[in-house]
Amino acid sequence: MEQDDVQLIHRVLSGNDEAFSTLVKKYQKTVHALAWRKIGDFHYAEEITQDTFIQAYKKLSTLKDRKQFAGWLYVIANRICYDWMRKQKPVQQSLGDAAMQAVDKLTYEHYVLEQRETEAKDRRHQIVKQLLERLPESERTVVTLYYLGEMTAKEIGKFLGVSVNTITSRLQRARERLRSSEEILINDTLGGIPLSNSVIENIMREVADIKPVPNPTTKPYLPWTAFGTAMVLAILMLSISNQFLARFQEPYSFEANSQPTIELVDSLAFVDIDAKPSVRNQIGKTDSQDENSSTGSQVSGEALATNTSTNFPMLSASNTAPKVARFTLSNGIRVVNLYVENSAQVGIFSYLPLGLVADGKAKAQWSQLINHLTVRSTGPIDINTSGAETMTDNMRLDYLGNSDNWLQGVERHANWLSGLPFTEESLAEEIPNVLTQIDIVEKNLATHKYANTAWNQVIRHGETDIAIRESIQSARLNELQEYRDRHLVQADSVLLCVIGGVDTEILKQTMEQHLGSINLPEKRSPKPTESIETMNDLNATWDINVTHYLVTYPIPRPDDTDYPALFVASVLLRLACIQDTQLKDLAGYVYSGVDLVTPEQIYFYISASLKPNSDIEKVKERVSYLMNEIRQPENNTQIDMVTYWLSLELGAPPDMKTLMQNKPENVTEDMWLLQFGVSWGMLEYQYGETMSQLAAAFANVSADDVGSVANRYLTEDRRMTLLLTPRASE
16 A cells, blocks of 8 residues: 555665565565566566665655655666666577467467476466567556566556556456467466565665665655666657757857857757757857747856866766755745755756746737846846746746855845846847847747747637737836736746755755745736637738748646656657658758647647748648557557656656766766756656656556557547748738
């Protein structure tokens, strides 16, 4: 029972190793079954079982939700299995075609008559493996856990992070695929395999030599497996807040005299993308001009020169992961701290509930302008330390510093969140900057954020002619100030993420002193003028000189059991869009994701900036074709890679050595660490308490699951399309 696990974990953290032995006995067959399913060798599966529990013991204090212990074990075991397979050469022998034909003909009774039991054991294992290989991945895992792990459907659901009904359906489908004699063989073979008595003994012997796990004084968090060699690709390709992931080059400065450039990375990967070398998008400065980082989000070379740590060689060699702690200030502001031992860098990022699809009627892009003005409200922009970014459903404010000046960053955030008044001078300076961003985005065919802005005005507010530029040009100071005061800083909707060398206890006291007294208003999301209904084939004009096509489908929220498969579907679709040469000939940047979040609903979307003179009907046809492809499970061949990396990304931070090993060559360690802080903060803001459940659920999403949700949610009757065309010249 969940409460039993909670009590046992409490006793373990209090120094009672016998309680941990009870946990091992309870879950050892489950972990062993999963390991055998992954690697196919019973002996090595026992070793992986031991390693899983030893890692769990070491990291137990970081487990945030102790009721999720079973799912947490799944993530750890899955990672260790992957690492084991990555290091092994292919040594397993296949039974071959003849053996597969034999499997089709053999029944359990016939097999027993032909072979002696002592010689048959290994053969039965091979046959069972072949039988299981016939099943889809999701059914295969459930069958293995059911027979070898001796788990009930409820226990499997808890372990994998999916509903009992889903587990029951998968088990039933698996039985329908297998003949009765084959199921008997699987049951008898897997059900009759005892674990070696030495497994628990070895685990407890190792545990005895480990320093007792302390009982955390702050809310702990789920440990994360290492990113692995493909981390950069994985983060860039997965659409968890893809807006902030970038190529980290010199960004635009407010004080720059030359025209800025951007690099758009709101795409799954840089595979087959003709990216312009001059296009940039980075964290730190307040104005990277792509529509994916509306007001900047990258660390500049100047900032790095100012804030460079002398301790990074130690970071690069460190096997220690950031220590994650969470706490809430007296006024409701949530804080997550990623303490990095030996780091002299400190990044402070606040996430606020005002974004492009929450803007009010006829207030297109006001959130972006408010972003600029908020950062400037503390005085002239310091391009070395201050930054910001406007997202679809939130806004981020950045301070980039070090262990010597991080208190200035706390004060800066306190001023931003306190609502310092804007000035006419600042407004006059920022309007040209925002308009310049629009010009550059047009040239780069990357109008996705502006398309989301327009979508909000059409779908939520009933507008048909969207004024992006004009809305910025006509904004008045008193209206902007009032709008900011009502909607930017709201109770229970503010998160600060701090990464670097600041001790959690010191951070707690400092944050409470400077930010805890800020008076936060109740949440007041802008109201739509009318209820949102499904509307097909909508058309609107806008004052952007690009044609843009956007398709959306309403989907459930992250706590729904179908959400993980829908998320995976969006990633697979994004990969397909990037790799599709026909679509590449017709459009600039094409994205798919589930991060189109309004106050009322979450949407699955696909978004395309069309090249000049492209045939829109051909674009629609190609998008429809790629959408239909993911409905067929056999087409989703990249799912194992996607689900693996998703399960890692929502787990826990990697150790510094692994993180730095996977940074791009042209990125400094300072920059990479801060960029990781931005991404982690976004995950915390978007998923919060559901992250550990999602990590386990993502790892178990199958191609069948993706096909199922696509056929149920991404349907014609739920589809909304919007075609944005440039307004006719007057």
